[in-house]
Amino acid sequence: MTDKTKQLSADTLAVRAGQVRSHEGEHSELIFASSSYVFADAAEAAARFAGDSPGNIYSRFTNPTVRTFEQRLAALEQGERCIGTSSGMSAILCTMLGLLKSGDHIVSSRSIFGTTVNLLANILPKYGITTTFVDLTNYETWETAITPETKLLFLETPSNPLTEIADISRLAEIAHSKDKLLIVDNCFCTPSLQLPLKLGADIVIHSATKYLDGQGRCVGGAIVGSDALLGEDIYAFLRTGGASMSPFNAWVFLKGLETLSIRMQAHCQNAQQIAEWLNSQKFVKKVYYPGLDSHPQHQLAAEQQSGSGGIVSFEVNGGKEQAWQFIDAIKLFSITANLGDTKSTITHPRTTTHHKLTDEQASEVGIKPGLIRLSVGLEGVSDIIDDLDQAGLNMTK
Ligand SMILES: *Cc1c(COP(=O)(O)O)cnc(C)c1O
Numbered sequence: 040m041t042d043k044t045k046q047l048s049a050d051t052l053a054v055r056a057g058q059v060r061s062h063e064g065e066h067s068e069l070i071f072a073s074s075s076y077v078f079a080d081a082a083e084a085a086a087r088f089a090g091d092s093p094g095n096i097y098s099r100f101t102n103p104t105v106r107t108f109e110q111r112l113a114a115l116e117q118g119e120r121c122i123g124t125s126s127g128m129s130a131i132l133c134t135m136l137g138l139l140k141s142g143d144h145i146v147s148s149r150s151i152f153g154t155t156v157n158l159l160a161n162i163l164p165k166y167g168i169t170t171t172f173v174d175l176t177n178y179e180t181w182e183t184a185i186t187p188e189t190k191l192l193f194l195e196t197p198s199n200p201l202t203e204i205a206d207i208s209r210l211a212e213i214a215h216s217k218d219k220l221l222i223v224d225n226c227f228c229t230p231s232l233q234l235p236l237k238l239g240a241d242i243v244i245h246s247a248t249k250y251l252d253g254q255g256r257c258v259g260g261a262i263v264g265s266d267a268l269l270g271e272d273i274y275a276f277l278r279t280g281g282a283s284m285s286p287f288n289a290w291v292f293l294k295g296l297e298t299l300s301i302r303m304q305a306h307c308q309n310a311q312q313i314a315e316w317l318n319s320q321k322f323v324k325k326v327y328y329p330g331l332d333s334h335p336q337h338q339l340a341a342e343q344q345s346g347s348g349g350i351v352s353f354e355v356n357g358g359k360e361q362a363w364q365f366i367d368a369i370k371l372f373s374i375t376a377n378l379g380d381t382k383s384t385i386t387h388p389r390t391t392t393h394h395k396l397t398d399e400q401a402s403e404v405g406i407k408p409g410l411i412r413l414s415v416g417l418e419g420v421s422d423i424i425d426d427l428d429q430a431g432l433n434m435t436k
Pocket residue numbers: 126127128129152155195199224226227245246247248249258259260
């Protein structure tokens with residue numbers, strides 16, 4: 040879809056972008072369950088392999104269902120190109136290994152997904168790629184961490200699980216003034232609430248596993264950015280490295296995109312009410328949610344995002360024991376580390392998503408033992424609050 044779709048609204052693109060109907064005239068998009076594709080003759084096969092004629096060869100390279108997902112997400116993120124990947128982590132891996140070589144350096148926010156920390160801190164150094172971690176909202180430390188070897192800056196905003204917000208435009212200026220790239224993991228907001236490319240980022244990363252699917256079914260990821268940045272090294276790494284998205288998962292995600300915006304609005308509404316309710320409870324020490332006046336970047340969130348998101352974290356009075364007691368008393372929420380689901384989920388970051396961190400690292404990034412993270416789902420908000428209330432009463436006993 041080209042120029043015509045550029046003028047369509049995001050809601051229309053979410054439903055329509057990227058669809059190419061087959062001769063069967065199907066209304067819903069097809070799942071192309073085919074690992075390879077046939078050629079009219081030997082000459083066509085040769086031309087495809089030589090890259091002289093466009094078209095499918097093998098589903099590790101391209102697949103029509105994956106392409107529909109890619110074009111739809113690219114349209115929503117306002118990027119030229121999207122590459123679907125087998126998971127959010129493989130989206131990050133393909134981006135890093137596609138763009139970087141031994142001797143290169145990354146500056147990354149400290150407050151990122153635990154597995155991403157592990158990749159940057161423990162795995163990439165084996166290949167000569169090192170990372171300096173900085174405070175998400177301390178812009179001076181971003182600047183001073185940049186060296187001549189630095190190739191890119193990496194962050195998530197809002198951060199997981201503390202929902203800190205970084206000024207993407209400001210970090211894009213810092214990156215570009217020194218000729219570096221800015222990469223934003225937009226998992227928490229999705230394009231429905233935040234458009235990092237419009238704010239100056241060069242590449243957007245997604246774990247499609249979260250809100251893009253939205254119903255906890257499939258693992259997948261995506262990379263969005265310009266043709267020039269993605270088309271060469273990142274795509275070359277993916278098609279050879281093999282971290283391709285499966286057509287079935289692509290189909291689930293592209294159907295997820297059709298309802299993304301209304302789901303995100305409902306997640307935000309429920310989360311706002313829950314954050315406000317938690318803020319007035321005796322068993323709660325502190326609530327982390329960008330939609331609260333008390334959030335340190337409340338104003339920036341309001342300018343940069345079109346909603347505050349579905350993730351609410353809070354600290355209970357006490358430590359790990361009290362947090363576990365609260366979680367074990369919960370009835371409606373699912374105890375799972377996944378997020379971005381229609382079903383509300385509850386997790387204890389310090390002993391699950393962030394268990395690999397040392398005590399020192401955990402305290403540096405503010406993952407306290409009493410911290411609980413909620414991914415607020417789409418159940419009736421009064422049922423969710425009743426559940427939190429009964430678990431909180433259990434604590435004060
Ligand atoms: C889950 C997650 C990832 C990793 O995605 P997977 O699909 O689990 O590989 C990356 N970044 C963030 C912010 C996440 O929440």
